[in-house]
Amino acid sequence: MGFYSIVDNRAWTSLKVVTEEFKKFSPIKNRENNRIDLDGAKFGISSWYSSYKIVNKWMGRVYHFKWNCIIEDQKPNQEYSIKLKYGGLISGKEPQFYGKNCDSLIKLLNREQELRDICRTIDFEKLELTYSTKEKAWRLEFWPNYGDFIWILIPPVRYFRKPNADEIEKTMRLVKKINNVIKKGEFL
Numbered sequence: 001m002g003f004y005s006i007v008d009n010r011a012w013t014s015l016k017v018v019t020e021e022f023k024k025f026s027p028i029k030n031r032e033n034n035r036i037d038l039d040g041a042k043f044g045i046s047s048w049y050s051s052y053k054i055v056n057k058w059m060g061r062v063y064h065f066k067w068n069c070i071i072e073d074q075k076p077n078q079e080y081s082i083k084l085k086y087g088g089l090i091s092g093k094e095p096q097f098y099g100k101n102c103d104s105l106i107k108l109l110n111r112e113q114e115l116r117d118i119c120r121t122i123d124f125e126k127l128e129l130t131y132s133t134k135e136k137a138w139r140l141e142f143w144p145n146y147g148d149f150i151w152i153l154i155p156p157v158r159y160f161r162k163p164n165a166d167e168i169e170k171t172m173r174l175v176k177k178i179n180n181v182i183k184k185g186e187f188l
């Protein structure tokens with residue numbers, strides 16, 4: 001067992017701890033290396049999982065916590081990509097969705113005040129919604145500001161932050177809200 005294996009195991013443990021916080025909303029279906037699947041059926045989500053994106057740094061590693069949701073949808077006939085632009089509370093600007101080929105969906109998302117409030121309070125590093133005509137599904141990928149595992153060799157630091165009850169509830173509302181906007185199909 002190598003040195004990074006020990007660090008990876010600690011990151012895996014923190015991934016399990018963070019994802020376990022969401023069990024009361026959605027039961028865990030499967031655990032495999034660097035991925036935990038939840039049951040999103042009651043929300044109309046065919047696949048929902050948490051995982052880490054590993055970024056190697058000099059003398060350390062950062063494991064970015066991320067959620068992925070797959071929402072099946074047969075209606076669109078072209079590829080879409082929508083991203084959230086938000087510089088945090090310090091920027092003084094409101095969260096805004098932007099993208100190409102999907103102005104009507106972007107307008108709907110930007111009109112949803114509850115959705116923008118959630119984006120403001122959780123402060124996502126990344127939130128992206130893409131549609132694949134090949135898969136006939138939307139992929140919602142977001143990296144919240146909770147759950148990251150950080151390991152630094154010198155000085156020796158190991159850190160991760162569990163989501164609080166408010167962040168858990170808002171994460172669930174975010175997934176439901178985006179799913180509802182997509183399912184209505186008013187943007188086509």
